[in-house]
Amino acid sequence: MDKVLIRQLRIDTVIGVYEWEKNIHQSLFLDLDMAWDNRPAAATDNYQYALCYETVSNRLTKLVTEKPIELIETVAERVAECLLSEFRVSWVKVVVMKPGAVPSASSVGVEIERSR
Numbered sequence: 001m002d003k004v005l006i007r008q009l010r011i012d013t014v015i016g017v018y019e020w021e022k023n024i025h026q027s028l029f030l031d032l033d034m035a036w037d038n039r040p041a042a043a044t045d046n047y048q049y050a051l052c053y054e055t056v057s058n059r060l061t062k063l064v065t066e067k068p069i070e071l072i073e074t075v076a077e078r079v080a081e082c083l084l085s086e087f088r089v090s091w092v093k094v095v096v097m098k099p100g101a102v103p104s105a106s107s108v109g110v111e112i113e114r115s116r
């Protein structure tokens with residue numbers, strides 16, 4: 001299966017369940033694996049057939065930052081829904097990491113896979 005990948009997309013946003021988290025920005029890091037047939041783009045060398053990782057990155061940053069969210073699970077689910085519906089991706093793996101959330105861990109996070 002062909003994929004388009006985005007690694008370590010940093011999104012600074014209001015995220016967290018505790019009161020002290022609702023007045024600060026924290027960084028989330030997203031890894032995205034998106035099923036996409038890359039052959040039409042490669043055969044024609046035409047951007048029109050490519051899943052644009054820049055467009056996806058910008059859209060997801062807007063989505064995640066438009067309002068405060070408590071759980072990183074919610075972030076992952078909203079990101080997956082957006083990719084399946086707006087970008088017509090048939091399958092996606094979304095990893096959301098929140099470094100700094102647990103001081104004794106280098107990072108913590110969630111991973112989901114969704115398809116339509």
Ligand SMILES: Nc1nc2c(c(=O)[nH]1)N=C([C@H](O)[C@@H](O)CO)CN2
Pocket residue numbers: 015016017018021070071072073098100101102
């Ligand atoms: N499974 C989760 N556990 C926790 C979350 C979360 O989003 N998913 N969030 C918190 C707090 O916001 C924490 O990150 C503050 O450091 C705790 N557990």
